Amino acid sequence: MRWAVIVFPGSNADTEMYHAIKDVLDGDVSYVWHEETSLEGFDAVLLPGGFSYGDYLRSGAIAQFSPIMSEVVRFAEEGAPVLGVCNGFQILLEIGLLPGAMRRNQQLTFLCKHVELIVENNQTGFTSGYEAGEKITVPVAHGDGNYYCDDKTLGKLKENGQIVFTYAKNINGSIENIAGITNERGNVLGMMPHPERAVHTLLGSADGAKLFESMEREWRERDVIRT
Amino acid sequence: MITVQVYVSLKQGVLDPQGSAVKQSLNTLGFSEVEDVRIGKHLTLTIDAEEGEVDIEERVKQMCEKLLANPVIEDYEFTIEEVVTS
Numbered sequence: 001m002r003w004a005v006i007v008f009p010g011s012n013a014d015t016e017m018y019h020a021i022k023d024v025l026d027g028d029v030s031y032v033w034h035e036e037t038s039l040e041g042f043d044a045v046l047l048p049g050g051f052s053y054g055d056y057l058r059s060g061a062i063a064q065f066s067p068i069m070s071e072v073v074r075f076a077e078e079g080a081p082v083l084g085v086c087n088g089f090q091i092l093l094e095i096g097l098l099p100g101a102m103r104r105n106q107q108l109t110f111l112c113k114h115v116e117l118i119v120e121n122n123q124t125g126f127t128s129g130y131e132a133g134e135k136i137t138v139p140v141a142h143g144d145g146n147y148y149c150d151d152k153t154l155g156k157l158k159e160n161g162q163i164v165f166t167y168a169k170n171i172n173g174s175i176e177n178i179a180g181i182t183n184e185r186g187n188v189l190g191m192m193p194h195p196e197r198a199v200h201t202l203l204g205s206a207d208g209a210k211l212f213e214s215m216e217r218e219w220r221e222r223d224v225i226r227t
Numbered sequence: 228m229i230t231v232q233v234y235v236s237l238k239q240g241v242l243d244p245q246g247s248a249v250k251q252s253l254n255t256l257g258f259s260e261v262e263d264v265r266i267g268k269h270l271t272l273t274i275d276a277e278e279g280e281v282d283i284e285e286r287v288k289q290m291c292e293k294l295l296a297n298p299v300i301e302d303y304e305f306t307i308e309e310v311v312t313s
Contacts, residue, residue: 106242
């Protein structure tokens with residue numbers, strides 16, 4: 001399985017993402033600079049956290065037009081797995097692969113701490129390794145993580161089981177405590193907390209590792225069907 | 228040359244945490260008449276074109292919808308001004 005970590009000017013969690021795949025899964029992972037135009041040969045795409053383009057205008061607003069992004073859209077539309085963490089989630093919202101938008105945190109402060117999440121849906125290619133309703137500890141580091149969508153969109157998210165992670169305690173004002181959602185098809189996940197920063201007990205938590213292991217298992221099972 | 232003033236604001240009904248904090252502060256300073264504050268963005272675009280040459284209004288609308296505003300949470304409006312160059 002080949003993993004791509006997309007790097008934008010201003011990405012800062014790309015190294016952790018790379019490490020999570022390389023050293024935890026012993027996976028085949030490469031950095032892909034945002035000016036590239038092909039994802040040929042890759043099986044999963046990871047959009048890391050950071051401050052792409054300095055968060056100018058809005059978080060993720062400018063990165064959505066990087067050359068690689070039209071290829072990421074094509075990749076996602078083919079059903080391949082795409083994970084966006086933090087700024088990666090914001091980019092997925094801006095480009096419209098996921099519904100809704102981010103507002104400034106309700107209390108206006110940048111949040112950088114470990115938080116408790118609830119796995120709301122473990123029937124996805126990202127969360128099959130977790131128990132339904134399992135509580136996990138993963139760090140957040142964001143200023144614009146206050147998720148918003150209109151009532152109609154919220155209804156659809158609930159109906160389709162697209163709300164994958166919620167905060168056990170609302171930390172930033174997000175509606176319905178939303179911390180992570182998928183698209184309707186379930187192959188694109190965006191989340192504000194950083195699973196790649198919780199892959200070893202030395203980091204304070206290893207609860208994020210199961211997410212990458214779930215992705216790998218999902219790919220293996222699909223690969224068996226393909227061949 | 229044409230100057231376009233673009234104003235981007237959060238939609239009514241979308242909570243504006245920055246606006247709320249500023250409102251609180253104004254009230255604390257004694258400006259108790261302030262009932263609501265909404266914070267937006269003001270962009271000034273300088274465009275190399277003459278009025279009537281291209282459909283500026285349509286072009287600016289596209290700019291707002293593609294990049295300058297996020298239609299999920301923001302509204303936009305703009306005014307077009309012709310700049311007389313000497």
